[in-house]
Amino acid sequence: MNFDGRKYVFVIIFTLVGILYASKLFYMQVVDDTWSLRAQQIAEKRREITPPRAVVFDRNGKKIVSNKTYYNLMMVQKNITELDTVAFAKLIGWTELEIRERFAQIVKGEGRYYNKHSGKTTSNYQSIRPYPFIKELTADEMVKIAPHLDNFPGFYKEVTSMRNYPYSNGANILGYLAEVNQREVDEDKFYKPGSRIGRSGIERFYEKEFRGTKGIKYIVTSAMNNVVGSFENGKYDTIALQADPIMLGIDIDLQAYGEKLLKNKRGCIVAIEPSTGEILALISSPNYDPNLLVGNRKIRENYPGLLANPDKPLFPRPLASEYMPGSTLKLLQSLIGLQEGVIDVNSGFPCNKSVVGCHNHPSASNVTDAVKMSCNPYYYAVTRKIIQQKKYKSSYKDSEYGLDRWAKYLNSFGLGKRLDTDITGLRSGVIPDSKYYDKWYGHHKWKFSTIRSISIGQGEVQLTPLQLANVAAIMANRGWYYTPHFVKKLNGDGPKEEYLVKHQTMVERRHFTPVIEGMRRVVYELGGTARRARVEGVEVCGKTGTVENYRGQLKLRNHSVFIAFAPMDNPKIALSVFIENAGGGGGTWAAPVASLMIEQYIYGEVKPSPKEQRILDAILLKKER
Amino acid sequence: MRKNQSVIGNFDWPLFVAYILLLIMGIGTVYSVAFNSEHPNIFDFSQKYGKQIMWLGISLLLGLMVFLIDSDIYRKFAVPIYLFVLSLLIIVLFMPPVNGARAWLGLGSMGVQPAEFAKIGTAILLAKFLSTAKIKQQSRRTVLAANGIILLPMILILLQPDAGTFVVFTAFLFVLYREGISYDPLILPILNAMPIKGLHFKQTWIGTHFIPILFVVIVLSVTTLLFSGSIISLGFIGVEFDGYWGVFFFLFVICAAGYFFMRMIFSRRDRNRALTISVIAFVLSVTLTSVVNYGFQKLAGHQKERIELVLGLREDPNGDDYNRNRAMAAVGSGGLVGKGYRKAIVSSVRTNHVPESETDFIFCPFAEEWGFIGSLILVILYLFVILRIVMIAERQKAIFNRVYAYAFAMILFYHFAINIGMNIEFAPVIGIPLPFFSYGGSSMMSFSMMMFILLKLDSQRNDVLN
Structure with a gap:
C-alpha cells in the first residue's frame, strides 16, 4: 500500500498550527492591550514624590515656617533575617515586648486596604512590601541608629520632611498638619493614606497653594518587589515641585510681642494695616507652641492635653469668639446717627442716669465729647432716634424699619456676617435685625425700649475681635476697608484678587471727622477714658469698651476692650484688644496693651517702662469674678 | 572526487x-x-x-x-x-x-x-x-x-x-x-470477539487512522475542559456566552470548513461523501465534547481541582x-x-x-x-x-x-x-x-x-x- 498521501495530513496540521499561533500572537500583541496593562501592573510601579510644603515668610521676610528633615525607620519583613531582638531593642531604645507589639500592629493595621465599593477594610499586608517601623525620627535620633542598621537586614531609613517653626508664635494663624482621613483620600487623588494635610489655620485654607506639585517616578520592580531601575531611563518621570514661598502680612516680632503681653491673660489682639487690610498680628491667648503639633508622634503626645485645657489654647479666639462690643459700638452709633441725619455734630443729650447707668461726667453737648466721655444716656438717645425715626405711626412698625436700617449700616462695616478672611474657623457675630427679634418676641411685639441695650453694645450685639479690628481699620480709613487677610504674596504675586476689592461703608467720609476727633480726645483729653493708650510721638485714636458679662445669673468680671488706630493722620496700624474678665474698664488693661502694640509696630521695639512691666506682670487668667 | x-x-x-x-x-x-x-x-x-x-x-x-x-x-x-x-x-x-x-x-x-x-x-x-x-x-x-x-x-x-x-x-x-x-491487529480481535452474529471486520477506519483520531479526541477534550467552564466574551460586539457553546460553534465552523475544503479537492463523484464525512465528524465530536464536559462536571471536587490545576484553569x-x-x-x-x-x-x-x-x-x-x-x-x-x-x-x-x-x-x-x-x-x-x-x-x-x-x-x- 502507498501511504504517500498522508504527508498532506502533516503539512496541513503544521500549517494550520502556524497560522493559528500567528493569529493569536497578533491578537495578544497588537490588538488586545490587556496583557500590556498586565505587564505594567506586574513590573512597573509609579512612585510619587511629595515635595516639602511651601515655606512661609512674614512681612519683613523673616522665615516663620520652614521644613525639617525627619526619618522613618522602614522595614521589609521578607528581608529580615535572624533579627537579634535584644540588640535591636537596645538600639532603638524600646523593650522587646514593644517591638513585638509594633510588628503585630503593622501586620494588622499598616497595610489596611479600604474597598470603596464593599466598604470593607481588609489587611493588605505583604511581607515583601516596605512599612514604616518607626515614623518621624529626628536627625539626632537617626544618627544614633543609622550606623548600626547594617547589622539588621530588612531595616533601612527613609527621608521625609515635616514642618518646623523657628518662631514659636502664631500657632492659631498657621494651623497644623495631620494625616489625611479616608474621606480626604477618596476625594482627592493627591493624597494617599499617611499623607499630611492642613488641618487648621492658613495651612488648611491654602492647602492647594502649600502642597506643591508631586513628582512621579516610574520604576521597574522585580518579582521580589525590589527596585531594579528607572523605567526607560526616567523618560516619563516628573520632578516634584515645591510650591512658591508664601508671604504673610504678619509682623512676626509684633505677633511675638503681643503673645508676650497676653501671657497669663485670656484674650486677644488683632492688628491690621488699614491701607491694605493685611493682618499684622492676631494673638489668641492662651496660646501654644506650633512645634508641639508637628508630626504624628507629637500630635499624639500633645494634642489631648491642649484639647483638655480649660483655657482652650486650640480655640482661635480672634476669629471664633463672639463678644459683646460694649462702648466701642458707640463709634458706629454716632456715625449712623450722623449719616441718617437724626443727629448732627452739635446734638447734645443730657446724661440722664435714670434711663441707663453712667459714670460721673458732664453732659455731652456734641458728638465728639459724647465719644470722649462714652456717655451711656447720650447713646441711648441717639440709638432711639435711629431706631424710631417716626416714619410710621405704629412704634412697632417704626422700630422694625429703623432696626433694619441700623443693621444694614452695621453689615456694611463687616459686622453680622462672616468676613472673607483667608482662614478657616471664622464666625459671623450677631447684628440683630427685625427678623431676629420677631423670632424672640413675635412680629410687631417689640420696639426700641424692648431692645435698648443694643445702644451701648450690650445685649444681642456680638462680634469677633477680628471684626472689631476691622472697624478700627474703617475708622482709620474714614469709611472703607479691604477684607482683612493674612497672605500678602501668593505664587510671587499679590494676595488673592478678592482682597484688592475696596469695600465702602454706608457712612460718608465727612461724618468720620468728629467721631475720630472724639477718639483722639479719649486718649489725650482730660475726661477721656484711655489716657493709658498714649504712645510717645504718635497720635493715637481709640475707644474703650467695658463689657459686662454673666454666666447664667452670675456676674463675672468685666471684659476690657479697646480699639485704636495710629497715627491719627496717615494711619499705619488699627487694632482691637480684648482682655477677658480683666476687671476695670477698657482703659485699665486693654488700652495700655494697645499702646504697647502700637509702639512696637511703629518703632520696632518697646522701651521698658512701668506701663509695660505692669502688663507683663499681670496674671488675669484665673480670676473670673 | x-x-x-x-x-x-x-x-x-x-x-x-x-x-x-x-x-x-x-x-x-x-x-x-x-x-x-x-x-x-x-x-x-x-x-x-x-x-x-x-x-x-x-x-x-x-x-x-x-x-x-x-x-x-x-x-x-x-x-x-x-x-x-x-x-x-x-x-x-x-x-x-x-x-x-x-x-x-x-x-x-x-x-x-x-x-x-x-x-x-x-x-x-x-x-x-x-x-x-x-x-x-x-x-x-x-x-x-x-x-x-x-x-x-x-x-x-x-x-x-x-x-x-x-x-x-x-x-x-x-x-x-x-x-x-495500522492498529487493526490490536483492535480487530476485540471487535470480532464480540458475540454478534455475522459481524466480522477485516479493516476498521479507527484502526487505520488510530493515531490522528486519538489526538483529535485528546485535543478536543482538553479544549472542551479549557473553555466550557468559562464565559466567552466578545468585547467588540458586546456578546457573552457560555464556554461550551463556544466549543460547539468552533466545531461547527471546523466541520463546515472541512466540508467545503473536501468539495474542492474531491472529484464530482465523491462530493456526497464529503457531506457525510463532515456530518459524521461533527456529530462525533459534539458527542465527545458533551460527554467530556458532562463527565467533568460530575467529577468529585478534588479530582476536578486537580485537572483544573494541570490545565491552568485554577488561579494558583x-x-x-x-x-x-x-x-x-x-x-x-x-x-x-x-x-x-x-x-x-x-x-x-x-x-x-x-x-x-x-x-x-x-x-x-x-x-x-x-x-x-x-x-x-x-x-x-x-x-x-x-x-x-x-x-x-x-x-x-x-x-x-x-x-x-x-x-x-x-x-x-x-x-x-x-x-x-x-x-x-x-x-x-x-x-x-x-x-x-x-x-x-x-x-x-x-x-x-x-x-x-x-x-x-x-x-x-x-x-x-x-
Missing part, C-alpha cells in the same frame, strides 16, 4: 541556513536575557551566554563528526545506539535529583540530560525497524514492536520524572501513522498560572515592534517576573523585545524548518531516511507547538526547551546532532536504496 561533489551538491543549504539563523537568534536572546553588566563579553564562559556559545561550538563539532562519518553506521548500529541511550536512562535514575527530577548525568553545570539523546536513539531504531524490508504492516508483532520501541524510553523518562519529554515522545506515534502502521499564584500569567504579560506587552533588543522588562532575568526566562520561557523575552514582527518571523522560520524537513523526508528513496526525517520533524513540531503554545494559552505549561533557542547544552547538542544526521542522510540520499 565525484562523490565529494555530490555530497556538497546534495547538501540542503536552505535548511542549514534556517538552522544557523535560529541559532543566532537564540544566542542573541540568551545574551539579552541573562546579560550581566559585570561580564559584558558574550564569550565570557562564566555567564550563560558564554556557556551557550561553548555548547554551540561542541554541537557544531559533533555535527562535523557526524558529517565525516558514513551514514551507514546508523543503520548498522541502530540497536547498540538505542541500547546505549536506554542504559543512560537507567543510570540516570540512580543520580541525585536536581529540582526533584533525576534527569541529569554528570556534575554541576556540565551535566547532560540523557532524555534529550534518547530521542536520537529512538528515532534511529524506529527508522531501522520500519525500513526492514519485509515487515508485515498488519501484523500484531509489528505494531507491538514499533510501539514498544517508543514506549520503553517513555517509561524510563516518566520515572525521572520528566513529564515534558514524556509527552514529546508521543510525537513518534505520528511517524507510525505516516508509515501506514505559586503554580502554573503564575508562570503563564506573567509569560503572557511579557509576550503581550511586546506590541507590534517590541520594546527593543535587551529592553525586556517583565521577562528580563533582573526583574525575574517570568521564571526560567532563559530556558523554557525564552520565547517571552524574544517576543517582548521583538514584538509581533519578531514573533511572526520566528513562527515562520520554525514552520519553514519543519516543512522543509517533511519535504526532505518525502524525497528520500530510503525508508530509513524518511522515517528518521519524519521523526525529527515531529519532535521539532512538538517542541515548537508546546513551548510557544504555553506562552499564548494554546498549550499546558510543560517544561520543554525551544529547540536551538533555549539555554542548555543537552537540547542544543541533541537537536544539532539530529539536524546534522538528517543533513548527512539527505546528502547521501542517492547512494542508498533501502
